[in-house]
Amino acid sequence: MDLDTNLSLLQLTCPICDRSSVRLFRKNDYWIRECDRCHHQFTEQQPTTKDVSDIYDGQYFQGDGAGYVDYLAEADLLQQLGQYYAEQLGFYVLPGSVLDVGAAAGFILKELLQSGWQGEGLEPNLRIAEFGQQQLDLKMTVGTLENYQTLERFDLVMMIQAIQHFYNLKLALHTASRVTKPGGYWLIETWDRSSLWARMRGRNWHAYTPPSRCHWFSPPGLERLVAEYGFQEIARGSPSKWMNGQYRKSVLRYQLMDKGWGKPLVQGLNLIPDPVKTPYLGGDIFWGLYQKTV
Numbered sequence: 001m002d003l004d005t006n007l008s009l010l011q012l013t014c015p016i017c018d019r020s021s022v023r024l025f026r027k028n029d030y031w032i033r034e035c036d037r038c039h040h041q042f043t044e045q046q047p048t049t050k051d052v053s054d055i056y057d058g059q060y061f062q063g064d065g066a067g068y069v070d071y072l073a074e075a076d077l078l079q080q081l082g083q084y085y086a087e088q089l090g091f092y093v094l095p096g097s098v099l100d101v102g103a104a105a106g107f108i109l110k111e112l113l114q115s116g117w118q119g120e121g122l123e124p125n126l127r128i129a130e131f132g133q134q135q136l137d138l139k140m141t142v143g144t145l146e147n148y149q150t151l152e153r154f155d156l157v158m159m160i161q162a163i164q165h166f167y168n169l170k171l172a173l174h175t176a177s178r179v180t181k182p183g184g185y186w187l188i189e190t191w192d193r194s195s196l197w198a199r200m201r202g203r204n205w206h207a208y209t210p211p212s213r214c215h216w217f218s219p220p221g222l223e224r225l226v227a228e229y230g231f232q233e234i235a236r237g238s239p240s241k242w243m244n245g246q247y248r249k250s251v252l253r254y255q256l257m258d259k260g261w262g263k264p265l266v267q268g269l270n271l272i273p274d275p276v277k278t279p280y281l282g283g284d285i286f287w288g289l290y291q292k293t294v
């Protein structure tokens with residue numbers, strides 16, 4: 001890659017409010033910056049399309065650390081999460097058409113369809129999308145929101161653990177807005193960098209995993225961002241998420257390996273049996289439901 005291409009990928013101003021930002025710390029060879037005004041956090045060097053395809057090229061769903069460990073083993077937990085969101089949506093929205101962005105195999109989407117929604121998934125990883133098509137009988141498009149082309153309009157665009165991965169946040173949300181019907185909704189779930197757990201962990205917070213994640217939001221920051229696209233917050237909550245032992249160990253291992261003293265503890269993690277579900281109590285995940293007012 002030549003120097004000019006490199007420079008063009010640097011993000012120095014805040015992608016939400018365009019104000020100046022400062023470098024916070026370096027993680028995985030990426031600088032994480034914070035906006036002077038709204039305190040949004042983001043990576044200085046935005047990943048390229050090639051980085052994105054590398055990230056989602058199979059490894060993400062099977063490798064240790066930043067991605068899901070053996071994602072498919074999480075099926076029952078994702079189904080529970082899908083039921084949770086179908087129920088939450090039921091308080092505010094009548095079922096209609098849904099686009100699930102970053103659908104993975106579509107376990108969450110499948111639960112919505114069983115609650116009266118119709119729709120499809122968009123997923124950058126070919127292999128995992130094929131699983132959804134073949135095993136779950138879902139309509140899936142392989143690709144990213146940044147490059148998504150469709151003439152369809154949806155009542156709901158769902159972005160569960162997706163927005164922090166967008167390599168071009170503005171382009172992605174512009175597309176999301178375009179494909180949302182007037183009066184339609186966005187359901188967004190992401191990590192909360194303003195949570196107590198995130199602040200306690202500081203730079204060792206497990207959600208700081210560039211380049212697979214490029215943005216770290218707070219609920220007010222996200223509300224401000226979606227307002228730029230004409231969306232207004234309707235509801236906000238925190239999902240009750242359960243993790244099985246295998247995923248939990250991976251997250252813990254990833255955190256502990258950051259610290260010299262943590263390494264001996266990694267051995268002890270093998271004492272957690274894989275199939276045991278433990279509640280995820282970090283309190284550092286939130287969701288928001290936003291309605292398009294224009």
Ligand SMILES: [Zn+2]
Pocket residue numbers: 014015016017018019035036037038039040
């Ligand atoms: Zn900002």
